[in-house]
Amino acid sequence: MVAAGxxxxxxxxxxxxxxxxxxxxxxxxxxxxxxxxTADVTEPLTEAEFVESLRKSLMDAARNGKRPNWKTIAxxxxxxxxxxxxxxxxxxxxxxxxxxxxxxPVLASMVKNKSDGPCHHFGEVLAGLGWSRGxxxxxxxxxxxxxxxRAYDAYRQT
Numbered sequence: 001m002v003a004a005g006x007x008x009x010x011x012x013x014x015x016x017x018x019x020x021x022x023x024x025x026x027x028x029x030x031x032x033x034x035x036x037x038t039a040d041v042t043e044p045l046t047e048a049e050f051v052e053s054l055r056k057s058l059m060d061a062a063r064n065g066k067r068p069n070w071k072t073i074a075x076x077x078x079x080x081x082x083x084x085x086x087x088x089x090x091x092x093x094x095x096x097x098x099x100x101x102x103x104x105p106v107l108a109s110m111v112k113n114k115s116d117g118p119c120h121h122f123g124e125v126l127a128g129l130g131w132s133r134g135x136x137x138x139x140x141x142x143x144x145x146x147x148x149x150r151a152y153d154a155y156r157q158t
Contacts, residue, residue, distance in 0.1 A: 044079050044080060044081050045079045045080050046080070047080055047082065050076070050077065050079070050080050050092075051092065051095050051096060053076070054073065054076070054092070054096060055096045055107065058096065058107040058108075058110045058111070058151075059107065059155050060155075061110055062105075062107070062110055062148075062151040062152050062154070062155035062156070063155040063156055065152055065156075067110050067111070067112040067148065068110065068111060068112070069111070069112050069113070069114070070089070070111065070113070070119065073111065086121065089119070089121070090121055090124045090125055090128060091128070093108035093111065093119070093125045093128075094108070094125055094128035094129055096108055097125075097129055098128075098129065100129040100130050104154075105147055105150035105151040105153075105154045105155075106125070106126070106129065106143075106147040106150075106151070107151060108122065108125045108147075109122065109143070109144065109147030109148045109151060110148055110151055122140060122143070122144055123135050123137070123140040126140065126143060131143075
């Protein structure tokens with residue numbers, strides 16, 4: 001049955017098909033496997049993995065005479081999927097240097113602010129590591145200058 005105005009196609013074995021039949025593949029084309037390459041996609045880090053990763057990065061930075069800033073750290077922190085408020089930043093830096101040990105440089109001092117000094121809340125980090133709470137800026141300032149130099153000296157030798 002053919003609807004009005006529609007032409008019926010000839011059977012594939014008819015004369016109109018003999019030239020096309022020669023063009024048909026006799027076998028299915030080979031299956032080609034493709035590897036899809038994506039951008040550097042990595043699994044999210046746990047907070048503990050991030051702390052360890054940042055500790056190693058700060059040691060490497062000290063070894064190479066460099067200092068990361070908060071922008072760099074925040075970009076890496078996004079991989080944890082966790083918020084990054086000031087309290088978290090302070091806690092993170094305290095955790096990196098805990099426990100405090102005699103003669104051990106404060107790696108948190110390696111994180112610089114916009115003016116290349118240690119982060120503005122460095123006094124809070126020091127308090128978290130056992131220094132006196134509420135140290136005045138004049139008490140914190142010598143430590144802000146001393147600790148990065150100590151970290152450079154300590155890790156360049158390793």
